[in-house]
Amino acid sequence: MVGEHAWSTRRGAWPRGIMASVLLITAMLAAGAESGWGAGFALTQQGTAAMAQGNAFVAEANDPSAIFYNPAGLTQINKFAFYSGTVFNYPSRWYEGDRGYESQTHHRYYHTSQVFLSVPLQERVALGLGFFTPFGLGTAWPPEWAGRYITFWSKLKTYDLNPVVAVKLLDNLSIGGGVCFLWSDVRLKRKIPVIIKGYQFPDAESDLQGKGNGIGGNFGILYEPVKGVKLGAAYRSHIYVEHQGNLVISRLPRFLPFPRNSEGSAGLTYPATVQFGVSVNRFAPFTFNLDATWTQWSSYDKLAVNLDRPMFISGRFTNVVVNEKNWVDAWAFRLGMNYKLNENMTLRAGYAYDMTPVPRSSFEPQLPDGNRHIFAIGGDLKIWKLNLSWAYNYILFEGRAKNNYFATNGVPLPPALQANGKYDADTHSLGLSTTFYW
Template sequence: MYRISFLTIALLSSSALGTAQADSFAINEYSTSDLGRANAGRVTQTQDASAAFGNPALLPAFERPEITVGASQILGNAEFDDQGSTDALGNPLGGNTDGFLSDATVPHGHAVYPLTERLSLGLSISAPFGLATEYERDWPGRYQALESELETININPSVGFALTDTFSVGAGISAQRIDARLTSAIDFGAVCFSQSDPLTCTTAGVVPQGADGLTEIEGDDWSYGWNAGLAWMPHPDVTIGLHYRSEVQHDIEGSADFTVPANAGFLTATGAFTDTPGSASLDLPASTELGVKWRASERATFYANAQWTEWSSIEELRVEFENPVQPDSVEELNYEDAGRYGVGVDYELSEGWMVRAGYALDESPTQAQFRTARIPDNDRHIIAMGATWSPNEDWSVDAAFNRVQIEETDFDRAGNFGDRVVGEYSGHADVMSVSAKRRF
């Protein structure tokens, strides 16, 4: 009897969970082998056990139990070119900034266990969403964003069943944990000028950009979703896959901590800007993906896929505070549904070596007028390459590299303190991934 330690996968996958910016804040680093073809094989590939996440209908294609574990390192490189950002009085807010895309490590673990020739079980542990940006304390948009962290871990058991020799179905459930942390500066000088006599504010030294405070919001939640798919082989060399992953509705509970400079303490007399519990709703979007795999020859296999993500479920980031005199913290996003389109190829060099490559166009869900400094998102182009080394039938090692080129992004957004941030974002990310596969 074969035995697989699902607990081992869970520990490896959760021990170094990180975040990264991709597909707005979706993360595609669930599989090293599929990263090598720009994720073009997500719903059709059976290269390794990560198929359990991509499309559980593929599970019956595995003849032996199998474990795949790996990790991706994401290295971000981006800058903001200031083009006239001003505070509430029209004074310059600061200069350029770079290096705000935080590096991240994203692990993954997957397992497949065939019960019969037609019925198989699967388990995937991954990080499907994440965000990590950290700006310098004096950057022009400090009153709109300083640090933004969002981490998820998704535990997804699944089952696949072959209805016929050429058609199979699969489904799973997901338990998803989310942790979020948002910080930004508060211009108490601008607050004072809007609520009190400017002479009183100036006498106290509470002037725009002269009395900065800080707000820090943290929270977490567990929630649940489901996924289902099908796989059809109309020809021995062709596989068509279709997969749907549901929306996951999170009700995040946490707290808000305010740091107020001593000379601005009188602005808290009403009870505002005091530490308080808070909550926020975040509906992580559903997605539908269609893919085709064609084994063109004994050595070459081609992949193509299209993914549609229902980002329109996210209209705003709203934090509601229990303190009745503290207004909600609101950032309008008004996301639109968006697509991701990829092609890829595997080529078998020899019995022990396979190489692959791919390209994907990833559309941003962001509308220009609602772009936020927390997620300065735009369309991106992904160039991918990878390889698999199989020293024997039981073991293999995968490696992959992605260059994610983000299109230059114009930015113009007014903040809550009369500030206006204007400029241009540019940047890219490099993704390096390795994994190991063990068959039993």
């Protein structure tokens, strides 16, 4: 293994102690994974080597995180490899109303974690297993802010178990694919104005939550037409999840004869993605990566909840609660670079431009999404059988103005409750990982 000579004759106890400590820490972090911040609500930061290059990795794909980016890349790993990593996200969102009112989300961090395992069976076949969070959302506005009747708290958590197999068909051509088992947990809160005969009562509160699961798949191909130039493509299918849960309306005046809760269901289609990339390693010690990613966000056309019992929503009793979304398909373009300082150290940098799928007509503070500029740096350090990696992203969102009408079941909120105005956001992301090879 590269770098073994640096430990001399005492390597037996010391590096194994380091390995045990680092793997234990990252495993503990993985066990507590939460939702994070991503494109739309997709999370593409699934490996630190990729993250440090703006996620331009589909044609490089040379570590166990290839299970997510391009499973065909596993044929490049000729040893048992175990990857454990965590990404810490610290998002900030600001709102300035049309009349000068200002607010911002609560300061807190979210984290997502990943575990990948790669096992070469023979020279041309490799197996892999990944566990990660492909989608997530966390938003926490002050409960009394101007947009509380649209949202003040939301959380989406997903977990994906992804076994894959990769086969080297030719010396310069590999394919890989697998099955995705997805678990999803959603919870959305907002306030409800209570006005009776001109008198305004304290706000009621809507709490919608549900859980479900679904199955999809992924496939990738890696081709090296000439030495030092690799072409990669990968596909992850859409996954439909039928969430089962309940809607609870609390803090209503006691004298109102309205149902306070109902069980129900809501379907959500997580989008398909297609990635294309080229990796050039003909100018040592540099490697250059260029990727393009298409995401089928048009699958998120509305959020519709079917209730088991009628509830009083938007001025009438109904079994259905619908909020139109009408998202559109979107592209992201990524550029990354590696610089190998020596046998044990690599530096990385990258940039990505990620286009928002949210149209002006349905832009809202639950996810005040805009086009993103992602600036990335990172590096690797090899010690004994370990590869220690870090990555940092600064994500700058282009500011957007909300000037539309949020509606439930086609009934818009009054203009004074729409929280129209300007929204800005940025995110700081730090990724840490350990990969153990033997």
